[in-house]
Amino acid sequence: MTQNILKVENLNLSYQDQEILKNINLDLALGERVSILGESGSGKSSLLRCIAGFEAIDEGKIFLEDKMVSSDTFTLPTEKRRVGMVVQEKALFPHLSVKKNILFGIEKASNKNETVSELAELFKIENLLDKLPGQISGGEQQRVALARSLAPSPTLLMLDEPFSALDDELKQELYIELDKIFQKQQLSILLVTHDHEEAKTLTSKSLKLSQGSLITIT
Amino acid sequence: MFTWKLFPFAVAIIFVAPIIIVFSSLFGSYSDTWNHLIEFVLVDYISTSIFLVIGVSLGVLIIGVLTAYLVTNYNFFGKRFFEWALILPLAIPPYILAYTFTGLFDANGDANVFVRFLFNLENSFVLFPSVRNITGAIIVFSFTLYPYVYLVTRSAFLNQSNSIKESGRLLGLGQLGIFSKISLPLARPAFIAGLMLVIMETLSDFGAVDHFAVQTFTTGIFRTWYGLYDLNTAMQLSSLLLMIIFLFYFLERFSREGIKYTNDNSTFKTSKEIKLKGVKAGLAFFFCLTPIFIGFILPIIELIIWALDARVTLFNEKFIMSSFNTISLGILTGVLCALLAFIINFSIRYTKNNFLGKLSSFLSIGYAVPGLILAVGITRFFVYADQNIFSNLDFVITGSLLGLVLAYIIKSYALANSSIESGYERISNSIDNSARLLGSKGSILLGKIHFPLMKTSFITAILLVTSEVVKELPATLILRPFNFDTLAVVTYTYAAEERMYQAAMPSLAIVLIGIIPLIFLSKMIRSSRL
Numbered sequence: 001m002t003q004n005i006l007k008v009e010n011l012n013l014s015y016q017d018q019e020i021l022k023n024i025n026l027d028l029a030l031g032e033r034v035s036i037l038g039e040s041g042s043g044k045s046s047l048l049r050c051i052a053g054f055e056a057i058d059e060g061k062i063f064l065e066d067k068m069v070s071s072d073t074f075t076l077p078t079e080k081r082r083v084g085m086v087v088q089e090k091a092l093f094p095h096l097s098v099k100k101n102i103l104f105g106i107e108k109a110s111n112k113n114e115t116v117s118e119l120a121e122l123f124k125i126e127n128l129l130d131k132l133p134g135q136i137s138g139g140e141q142q143r144v145a146l147a148r149s150l151a152p153s154p155t156l157l158m159l160d161e162p163f164s165a166l167d168d169e170l171k172q173e174l175y176i177e178l179d180k181i182f183q184k185q186q187l188s189i190l191l192v193t194h195d196h197e198e199a200k201t202l203t204s205k206s207l208k209l210s211q212g213s214l215i216t217i218t
Numbered sequence: 219m220f221t222w223k224l225f226p227f228a229v230a231i232i233f234v235a236p237i238i239i240v241f242s243s244l245f246g247s248y249s250d251t252w253n254h255l256i257e258f259v260l261v262d263y264i265s266t267s268i269f270l271v272i273g274v275s276l277g278v279l280i281i282g283v284l285t286a287y288l289v290t291n292y293n294f295f296g297k298r299f300f301e302w303a304l305i306l307p308l309a310i311p312p313y314i315l316a317y318t319f320t321g322l323f324d325a326n327g328d329a330n331v332f333v334r335f336l337f338n339l340e341n342s343f344v345l346f347p348s349v350r351n352i353t354g355a356i357i358v359f360s361f362t363l364y365p366y367v368y369l370v371t372r373s374a375f376l377n378q379s380n381s382i383k384e385s386g387r388l389l390g391l392g393q394l395g396i397f398s399k400i401s402l403p404l405a406r407p408a409f410i411a412g413l414m415l416v417i418m419e420t421l422s423d424f425g426a427v428d429h430f431a432v433q434t435f436t437t438g439i440f441r442t443w444y445g446l447y448d449l450n451t452a453m454q455l456s457s458l459l460l461m462i463i464f465l466f467y468f469l470e471r472f473s474r475e476g477i478k479y480t481n482d483n484s485t486f487k488t489s490k491e492i493k494l495k496g497v498k499a500g501l502a503f504f505f506c507l508t509p510i511f512i513g514f515i516l517p518i519i520e521l522i523i524w525a526l527d528a529r530v531t532l533f534n535e536k537f538i539m540s541s542f543n544t545i546s547l548g549i550l551t552g553v554l555c556a557l558l559a560f561i562i563n564f565s566i567r568y569t570k571n572n573f574l575g576k577l578s579s580f581l582s583i584g585y586a587v588p589g590l591i592l593a594v595g596i597t598r599f600f601v602y603a604d605q606n607i608f609s610n611l612d613f614v615i616t617g618s619l620l621g622l623v624l625a626y627i628i629k630s631y632a633l634a635n636s637s638i639e640s641g642y643e644r645i646s647n648s649i650d651n652s653a654r655l656l657g658s659k660g661s662i663l664l665g666k667i668h669f670p671l672m673k674t675s676f677i678t679a680i681l682l683v684t685s686e687v688v689k690e691l692p693a694t695l696i697l698r699p700f701n702f703d704t705l706a707v708v709t710y711t712y713a714a715e716e717r718m719y720q721a722a723m724p725s726l727a728i729v730l731i732g733i734i735p736l737i738f739l740s741k742m743i744r745s746s747r748l
Binding site for chain 2: 090095152
């Protein structure tokens with residue numbers, strides 16, 4: 001039986017009487033990669049924020065690995081959900097070196113140094129480990145953000161338009177590398193993007209959010 | 219063009235002369251007084267100053283950082299009020315809080331009398347311990363100076379993008395972890411810069427430590443000069459203190475450069491405030507209210523009670539004259555400082571000379587020099603000028619208002635400069651180019667184009683300097699002409715004679731004028747993302 005990593009049931013979310021998400025239903029199995037397309041303001045990022053626990057939902061339920069994490073009366077704090085998320089602005093800690101950024105979520109793990117080395121090799125950032133985020137390029141920062149989010153071994157990785165600030169050449173290069181990494185790690189991926197090409201390259205299934213409702217397109 | 223380049227240099231020479239004169243004493247002869255100081259009291263001065271600085275640092279960091287974090291990241295009852303009210307204690311100079319504290323907490327102070335009355339206790343019962351000691355001084359400085367830390371730290375917290383905190387949560391951090399591992403380290407350069415200012419202010423203070431009879435460098439300098447009549451040794455002692463203060467001044471500058479990394483993100487996301495409820499909301503409320511109560515409300519209530527009790531002599535001639543002297547001196551210094559800063563900043567812009575820019579920021583160093591040391595340097599400077607330059611003329615400048623105004627200008631130039639500098643940043647260079655293409659240059663560009671555009675900054679500079687001048691005590695005490703009183707001097711004199719009721723009205727007037735710059739600050743604070 002395929003393990004269900006994420007299950008969203010009849011999710012509704014509104015801000016100040018404006019419906020953002022309407023009756024959303026979504027399932028994601030272990031290793032499955034799904035993209036969510038949609039115009040700006042269609043609610044894509046809000047959906048990821050609900051799954052991450054940054055937003056309390058109005059109606060419905062969210063399950064992570066069969067455990068209920070959100071309902072209209074309950075919101076499990078983000079830090080207890082074990083999900084990874086990478087956003088466009090990267091959000092690296094500017095006062096910490098690249099290595100310390102990656103170590104941040106696994107400080108208590110016994111094999112933390114090995115994990116950092118593996119991820120650094122995987123994302124080709126070995127020579128950047130001692131640098132501060134402000135000293136490396138945008139593409140390199142994005143690799144570090146990805147490595148950092150994978151360090152605690154999340155079962156679900158959410159990507160919120162992570163490549164939109166990068167140039168085309170860099171994007172293509174990253175797509176190929178990431179495709180290999182995602183396959184190797186059996187990661188479940190939820191990718192939010194407005195780029196059809198990106199969705200097609202990195203995921204096997206695409207959904208579209210339109211006016212707060214989710215529809216399957218491939 | 220040459221005149222515009224020359225002017226800042228001429229100002230720099232006058233600003234630096236008293237400081238150099240103080241330092242030059244280190245290379246002269248050392249008297250018996252110096253040996254006496256070294257042998258008996260210098261270690262006390264140093265150890266007391268270190269203990270005072272450590273205690274005040276801990277106090278301002280705990281109050282300033284935690285209140286800044288609470289009002290920036292959480293929503294609780296009173297939060298909007300606390301955002302600006304937490305800067306109110308800045309209007310109370312430490313010496314005024316010290317006077318009200320002794321009036322409240324001495325054995326027969328109002329607080330102890332009130333407790334005895336409330337619980338019908340004997341007259342010998344004393345609940346509050348004496349504050350006339352170093353612990354009292356630490357409390358006074360902590361509750362009057364913490365806004366320096368609060369202001370810069372709050373600005374740093376406001377500039378931390380929500381994305382960074384959310385990343386921390388995704389990586390397993392709770393609220394406490396976000397504070398200790400992300401927000402606090404990111405704000406470190408900011409609160410270190412604020413802390414350096416607090417340390418400089420603490421080491422420079424004379425009024426509060428003198429009132430509490432705490433032996434520090436400044437009380438030592440004052441006693442060496444006015445008690446032992448040894449100006450040279452006072453200057454040598456001043457040099458030691460000045461070196462320590464300059465060390466903190468440069469540390470502050472260094473920390474300020476580090477602030478940059480807190481707002482690197484071009485895609486800044488404002489943090490969502492977390493709503494506090496129940497006990498947590500109550501604790502946050504009381505934690506924010508306490509410094510405002512102790513640092514502002516309590517002394518104001520006490521001063522008002524004293525002033526009302528002394529109503530017979532409320533508006534006597536002394537009060538009216540000292541108010542007039544204070545306000546005239548404040549406005550005069552404010553106008554002169556604003557003019558100097560305006561001309562110097564214009565020179566930098568007009569000549570496009572980077573060195574002049576550095577020179578202008580160097581002139582701000584006067585802010586760090588204790589008023590007492592400026593007074594020492596200026597006195598020696600003027601005595602030298604009277605003996606060697608004006609000896610054949612029919613007047614002397616020592617003991618005139620000139621020295622006092624010069625001390626105020628050197629000490630307050632940084633305030634005027636910051637206001638004028640930010641005003642100039644808002645005037646596009648293309649305006650200068652257009653004016654120059656139309657034939658305006660030099661003084662015409664300054665008077666007809668820049669001045670009308672800079673009026674608000676100019677007035678702000680005058681107000682900021684005036685409120686600073688009103689509070690200045692040690693320089694005024696020493697440099698004022700004979701029989702010339704200001705509000706600060708009158709307050710000091712009354713307090714020294716334990717005539718607190720009479721000291722209340724001038725103290726209230728000082729606080730009232732000190733609130734003026736806070737109105738500007740509170741306007742900025744609501745939208746203070748850098």
